[in-house]
Amino acid sequence: MEQNELNYEEPTEKSNIEDDWIPISALQAYSYCPASCYYMLISCEFAENAYTVAGELAHQRVHSGEESICDDVPQHRAVRIFSFSHRISGVADLVEEKAGIFYPVEYKVGHQTPWKRGHIQLCAQALCLEEIQNTSIPYGYMFYAANRRRQQVIFDEMLRTQTITIITQVKQLYQQAQKPNSHYSTKCQGCSLYNICLPKETEMIQKYFLKLPNT
Numbered sequence: 001m002e003q004n005e006l007n008y009e010e011p012t013e014k015s016n017i018e019d020d021w022i023p024i025s026a027l028q029a030y031s032y033c034p035a036s037c038y039y040m041l042i043s044c045e046f047a048e049n050a051y052t053v054a055g056e057l058a059h060q061r062v063h064s065g066e067e068s069i070c071d072d073v074p075q076h077r078a079v080r081i082f083s084f085s086h087r088i089s090g091v092a093d094l095v096e097e098k099a100g101i102f103y104p105v106e107y108k109v110g111h112q113t114p115w116k117r118g119h120i121q122l123c124a125q126a127l128c129l130e131e132i133q134n135t136s137i138p139y140g141y142m143f144y145a146a147n148r149r150r151q152q153v154i155f156d157e158m159l160r161t162q163t164i165t166i167i168t169q170v171k172q173l174y175q176q177a178q179k180p181n182s183h184y185s186t187k188c189q190g191c192s193l194y195n196i197c198l199p200k201e202t203e204m205i206q207k208y209f210l211k212l213p214n215t
């Protein structure tokens with residue numbers, strides 16, 4: 001089977017660095033924790049931990065740009081995507097093509113989690129591909145490397161609305177450039193930014209000052 005091409009005209013470098021364009025990866029960060037999105041987007045701080053290193057290793061093949069065909073389905077890796085109407089851009093891990101429709105597949109290093117991590121990012125990729133192809137994409141897939149399972153994600157109205165809301169919130173965060181409060185939760189246990197953010201310590205200090213009498 002001859003492999004199809006995902007042909008499109010990329011935005012110019014100038015248009016892509018204008019202030020109101022945001023990276024799709026920031027949407028994933030924001031939906032995980034707004035404070036982590038601030039560190040990524042505004043203060044440009046990054047730290048490694050076991051999860052980020054494992055993520056890099058798991059993404060080695062998808063970042064290679066390799067083209068392949070699996071069960072007659074053409075696969076394109078590390079595909080540059082963008083949306084002029086939403087002003088978002090990024091690189092999709094994997095884009096597959098069936099019956100003339102290109103849909104995204106997002107790789108995650110761990111297992112499927114209850115908070116549906118990555119669905120916003122995947123839906124944002126679909127919004128980009130819909131604009132590039134001038135078509136509608138009904139679903140995409142999450143691929144969980146820990147158990148090598150695929151999960152189909154339907155791009156219903158609720159997920160599309162959530163995604164567009166988060167795009168708006170990330171743009172507001174970027175424009176206001178103010179760090180959201182850090183709240184300690186179970187998510188912090190796996191966060192590589194813990195030693196920069198110090199959410200427990202920050203909350204303790206805030207409580208301490210709240211107890212002080214007004215002078």
Ligand code: SF4
Nearest residue numbers: 033036182188191197
């Ligand atoms: S340590 Fe917790 S509050 Fe701070 S950025 Fe990470 S997840 Fe967010």
